[in-house]
Amino acid sequence: MSGKLSNGKFQKLARAPAYQVVSQQIRDAIVSGELKTGELLPTEMDLAQQFGVTRTTVREAIRLLEYGGLIGRADRKRLVVCLPTKESASKSLSTAMLMHDVTFRELWEIAMGLEPLAAGLACKALSTDLKARMADNLHRTLEAKSDTRELLEVEIEFHNLIAEAANNSALLMAREPLNQLFYPAFKAVIDRLHPGGRIIDCHTRLFDAICTGDKEIAEEWMRKHMVDFERGIKMAGLDFNGPINHNDLH
Amino acid sequence: MSGKLSNGKFQKLARAPAYQVVSQQIRDAIVSGELKTGELLPTEMDLAQQFGVTRTTVREAIRLLEYGGLIGRADRKRLVVCLPTKESASKSLSTAMLMHDVTFRELWEIAMGLEPLAAGLACKALSTDLKARMADNLHRTLEAKSDTRELLEVEIEFHNLIAEAANNSALLMAREPLNQLFYPAFKAVIDRLHPGGRIIDCHTRLFDAICTGDKEIAEEWMRKHMVDFERGIKMAGLDFNGPINHNDLH
DNA sequence: ATTGGCATATTGTCCGACAATATGTCAATC
DNA sequence: GATTGACATATTGTCGGACAATATGCCAAT
Numbered sequence: 001m002s003g004k005l006s007n008g009k010f011q012k013l014a015r016a017p018a019y020q021v022v023s024q025q026i027r028d029a030i031v032s033g034e035l036k037t038g039e040l041l042p043t044e045m046d047l048a049q050q051f052g053v054t055r056t057t058v059r060e061a062i063r064l065l066e067y068g069g070l071i072g073r074a075d076r077k078r079l080v081v082c083l084p085t086k087e088s089a090s091k092s093l094s095t096a097m098l099m100h101d102v103t104f105r106e107l108w109e110i111a112m113g114l115e116p117l118a119a120g121l122a123c124k125a126l127s128t129d130l131k132a133r134m135a136d137n138l139h140r141t142l143e144a145k146s147d148t149r150e151l152l153e154v155e156i157e158f159h160n161l162i163a164e165a166a167n168n169s170a171l172l173m174a175r176e177p178l179n180q181l182f183y184p185a186f187k188a189v190i191d192r193l194h195p196g197g198r199i200i201d202c203h204t205r206l207f208d209a210i211c212t213g214d215k216e217i218a219e220e221w222m223r224k225h226m227v228d229f230e231r232g233i234k235m236a237g238l239d240f241n242g243p244i245n246h247n248d249l250h
Numbered sequence: 251m252s253g254k255l256s257n258g259k260f261q262k263l264a265r266a267p268a269y270q271v272v273s274q275q276i277r278d279a280i281v282s283g284e285l286k287t288g289e290l291l292p293t294e295m296d297l298a299q300q301f302g303v304t305r306t307t308v309r310e311a312i313r314l315l316e317y318g319g320l321i322g323r324a325d326r327k328r329l330v331v332c333l334p335t336k337e338s339a340s341k342s343l344s345t346a347m348l349m350h351d352v353t354f355r356e357l358w359e360i361a362m363g364l365e366p367l368a369a370g371l372a373c374k375a376l377s378t379d380l381k382a383r384m385a386d387n388l389h390r391t392l393e394a395k396s397d398t399r400e401l402l403e404v405e406i407e408f409h410n411l412i413a414e415a416a417n418n419s420a421l422l423m424a425r426e427p428l429n430q431l432f433y434p435a436f437k438a439v440i441d442r443l444h445p446g447g448r449i450i451d452c453h454t455r456l457f458d459a460i461c462t463g464d465k466e467i468a469e470e471w472m473r474k475h476m477v478d479f480e481r482g483i484k485m486a487g488l489d490f491n492g493p494i495n496h497n498d499l500h
Numbered sequence: 501a502t503t504g505g506c507a508t509a510t511t512g513t514c515c516g517a518c519a520a521t522a523t524g525t526c527a528a529t530c
Numbered sequence: 531g532a533t534t535g536a537c538a539t540a541t542t543g544t545c546g547g548a549c550a551a552t553a554t555g556c557c558a559a560t
Contacts, residue, residue, distance in 0.1 A: 017512060019313070031345060043541060054514050056306065063269070063313035068342045077522050077541060089346030092318045095281060096339030097420050106420040113367035121359065170347050170356035174424065267543060293510060304545050327510060327553050
């Protein structure tokens with residue numbers, strides 16, 4: 001506050017450790033496409049020589065990228081450049097939400113924005129492939145009526161199929177944190193309330209609306225579906241306004 | 251395919267390297283709250299002794315966490331446990347979207363889902379603090395009419411303020427990838443079209459609607475604002491259906 | 501109160517070494 | 531001819547020790 005150079009004449013110089021610089025450069029090479037996905041990363045020795053540092057430093061740099069899913073391993077040995085999956089890409093966002101004590105209500109509000117959006121977009125052009133997969137999903141939902149484990153499975157899958165039908169890969173990725181965080185809640189609701197019939201009804205009407213391309217109705221039924229879910233959470237004894245991680249998840 | 255043990259009697263055993271195990275354990279300790287945010291992480295030597303591995307291994311484990319923002323540094327020396335910021339948490343999602351060649355249209359559709367949602371939620375209870383900050387933002391927007399650099403700044407800030415007013419930290423985080431990816435596009439649009447007046451009009455009406463708590467109108471004006479943006483992108487010569495990273499961003 | 505010197509603790513980087521594992525080659529065997 | 535076994539090779543995972551650079555705290559000098 002009161003030093004000689006208190007006025008901002010000089011900006012603090014940011015000298016990053018070598019492993020961060022190396023990491024950033026490899027990262028840039030990957031994102032820019034210079035290193036194409038699927039390609040084998042040069043060996044650690046190679047990289048060490050190219051950058052003029054030790055293998056230790058290179059390894060730390062690689063670890064920095066490994067978490068982000070930009071680098072995976074071909075066979076538990078050599079490393080390959082990867083296209084991050086939606087799961088790995090949204091993992092840090094999910095854990096951040098967890099640690100920020102995000103509530104069911106907050107997540108639900110987001111879902112209330114994205115899920116009807118997906119349903120609406122899915123009405124534009126439903127591919128025959130996806131139509132078949134959704135039909136199959138509906139079929140399995142009917143059969144799973146009492147098997148809560150299977151019901152949970154198909155319920156999640158149904159929403160993913162709709163998102164896929166929306167033909168928007170960004171939406172698919174943006175939705176993923178909801179998947180990861182809502183999963184335990186879905187499970188709790190299904191385990192305790194066995195809302196099989198209700199779910200089947202909703203899914204069927206949604207499927208019909210999407211097949212006929214009726215955007216308004218699809219969005220409307222998805223909203224109803226989400227409202228059902230909200231009610232389910234409350235009836236299952238979970239705290240809708242409480243943080244999702246404080247509720248039980250065993 | 252045709253080996254002796256081709257039938258799935260045995261599942262492939264997953265032996266993770268030590269640095270991954272160590273990383274996961276530290277990670278669990280942080281997420282579970284065992285290691286509280288702000289707390290200093292034990293020294294590398296300490297951790298090495300506790301886990302019974304070398305400092306090298308511990309360092310690699312730490313690098314794995316460092317990228318996710320769970321660990322930062324207090325003073326460029328000691329490491330501290332951090333609550334991930336929304337920026338760091340959504341970074342991997344942003345780069346994943348970039349690498350998947352996400353288009354303007356896809357991002358815009360998501361924004362069309364989230365931004366009106368934020369505007370609507372903001373109508374519930376606008377704190378006096380936020381109201382003041384939004385008013386200040388509007389004021390600066392008026393003054394910045396010709397200064398494109400400043401205009402970009404306040405435009406982004408305005409949307410962030412609305413999201414903040416929505417009182418939903420999850421939404422704040424989910425929105426962040428849009429911020430990071432749209433930024434260059436906003437810049438391009440503003441640079442080439444100088445849509446100052448148009449922006450001020452929209453912002454003013456949005457602000458009024460939020461102040462009076464009129465949810466429908468707030469959502470409606472946000473949608474109009476987004477449609478304006480869509481038109482802006484096209485008029486600026488950017489390819490609305492093309493990947494965002496192929497368009498220029500210098 | 502500020503400055504300078506000094507010991508200490510901690511991280512960043514280097515070096516060299518070895519173990520474990522995947523790959524490829526070649527001969528031996530049925 | 532296909533499988534098996536033995537062997538050399540390449541690459542990653544882990545170890546141990548070393549030193550440099552830097553932040554921290556204490557103490558004396560001014």
